[in-house]
Amino acid sequence: MKRRLCSLILLPFLLLYAFPVSAAEKEERKWQDETMYYLMVDRFNNGDNQNDQEVNNNDPSAYQGGDFTGVTGRMDHIKDMGFTTVILSPIFQNEKGGYHGYWTTDFYKINKQFGTMKELEKLVNEAHERDLKVLIDLPVTRVSTAHPWTEDDKKVDWFTNKREVAPEKWLGEMATLNLENKAVTKELIQVANYWSEQTKIDGYYLSDAIHAPVSFWGNFSEGLNKDLYLLGESNEQDVNVNKLAAYQKAGLDGMMNGSMMSPLREQFKNVNESSSETPNLLKEVEASWKDPQLSAHYLDTNKTARFTRDIVQENMFPGTRWMLALTYLYTIPGTPVVYYGSEIALDGGEGVENHGLMNFRIDKELIDYMKKIGDLRQQLPALTRGSYEPLYEKNGMVVFKREYQDETLIVAINNTNETQKVTIPAKELANDKELRGLLNDNLSRAENGDFTIILDREQSEVFVLAEESGINLSFIAALAAVYIIFMVFIYLVWKRGRAAR
Incomplete structure (x- = not known):
């Protein structure tokens, strides 16, 4: 009973x-759904003192002790912030002092300062267990002047110049490879295939990709496993988006969109800054790129000054500036790439000054916010696959719409020094629905044929168009x-x- x-x-x-x-059924994961985190292995976390032979913590231009074990130990930190892909700085054998990884002396050997092949394999495995993908920074345009190839009489035509100052002057003199030479191309394809087979990584971040001939990338990509993702680097701020489109059409999956970096930094370094340039660039990308959603957008990299430097020079509070900028970065079309230390608003100029040590004992307000917007990016396919329509822009207040299938989002960012009110005609959305805020619980219902969005100064909101709540x-x-x-x-x-x- x-x-x-x-x-x-x-x-x-x-x-x-x-x-x-x-609830919408989860679609198959694509690369445009990723949120990427680039870290410098040497500056991230020291997990094993046994490989600290060249470490000198009193010299910022020397190794500081970060290694594969340290990265593995902080994998949850990366995952918890909402990132889905980790990009590792170059891990190949370097000449003495090459903590950054760009002074390659042997592409087939691992940098012992970072650990062993077994430890790298464990790093990749731990990432994959957390559903994180892994890319390795592969610098194919230049090598160290001490690379054995430079002394090989049979490889004279492998170089266009065996000693010239790199575009990033802090890297000093390097040897520039002749990427129009078929033997060089074949060798670099072999290098890429070797590491992907050994470590089971998911792809490559290709340093200075824009300095290589477009034809090289076509041949290079054809020689690799088609499942590998190839993200080309471009730090040229004045580069034309149509030029970048040519690299994608040649075989690279995505490109770091250098044309967006400077306007993004200008837009968010202070309040009341113009927001007009970035929407125009996004429309240009949409019109010219093979896959516009794989345009990678960023605020800084290991080869630029940090975005925090711009903020400090404007005497603004870094945390708030970063929150606004990252909200925009995560919600516009494209793939966001965030540089390590951004979560603590790390400051620094170009070169060594940019490569500060990561500090994990910090205020978590910005980290918690990054997790929140990172989660939204993963939960709302309109942010990674949807159309883009600017609705309003004036002196720092920007509103745009993202739509995908039956999902409609309105993103509003108030980068001004006062409360802003924006009206959107209900006919562009729906009279019988409401705009429900997902970041700060704002709510807007249609009245007299309009939705009204009211945002306090320096605040953002992501609204979802939903059925009216109530009884x-x-x-x-x-x-x-x-x-x-x-x-x-x-x-x-x-x-x-x-x-x-």
Whole structure:
């Protein structure tokens, strides 16, 4: 009898939860869905003192002790911030002092300062267990002047110049490879295939890709496993988006869009800055790129001054500036790439000054915010796959729409020094729905044919167009019907039991 009563008590709840849940089925993961985190292995975290032979913590231009074990130990830090892909700075054998990884002396050997092949494999495995993808920075345009190839008489034509100052002057003199030479191309394809087979990484971040001939990337990509993702680097701020499109058409999957970096930094370094340039650039990318969603956008890299430097020079509070800028970066079309230390607003100029040590004992306000917007980016396909339509822009206040299938989002960012109010005609959305805020719980309903968005100064909001909240009469009626049926059922059981006596 007790068992029967227990079943009767659970019955209405089972019926209630039997109603279908209206949630979109998760689509297959694509590279445009990624949120990427670039870290410098040497500056991230020291997890094993046994490989600290060249470490000198009193010299910022020397190794500081970061290694593969240290990165593995902080994998949850990266995952918890909402990132889905980790990019490692170059991990190949370098000449003495090459903590940054660009002074390559042997592409087939690992940098012992960072650990062993086994430890790198463990890093990749730990990342994959957390559903994180891994890219390695592969610098193919230049090598160290001490690379054995430079002394090989049979490889004279492998170089266009064996000693010239790199575009990043802090790297000093380097040897520039002749990427129009078929033997060089073949060798670099072999290098890329070797590391992908050994470590099971997911692709490559290709340093200075824009300084290589477009034809090289076509041949290079054809020689690799088609599952590998190839992200080309471009730090040229005045580069034309059409030029970048040519690299994607040649075989690179995505490109770091250097043309966006400077306008993004200008837009968010202070309040009341113009927001007009970036929407125009986004429209240019949409019109010219093979896959516009794989345009990678960023605020800084290991080869630029940090974005925090711009903020400090404007005497602004870095945390708020970063929150606004990252909200924009995560919600516009394209793939966001965030440089390590951004989560603590690390400051620094170009070169060594940029490569500060990561500090994990810090205020978590910015980190928590990054997790929040990172989660939204993963949960809302309109942010990674949807159309883009600017709705409003004036002196720092920007509003745009993202749409994908039946999902409509309105992103509003108030980068001004006062409260802003923007109206959107309801006919562009829906009269019988509401805009529900996902970051700060703002709410807007159509009144007199308009939605009105009100945002405090230096605040952002991501609105989802949803059914109006309130009393759901249909749900209440269904629930009442379930309980009526339940009570009738109990009565019949009771009556039957009584008759049996």
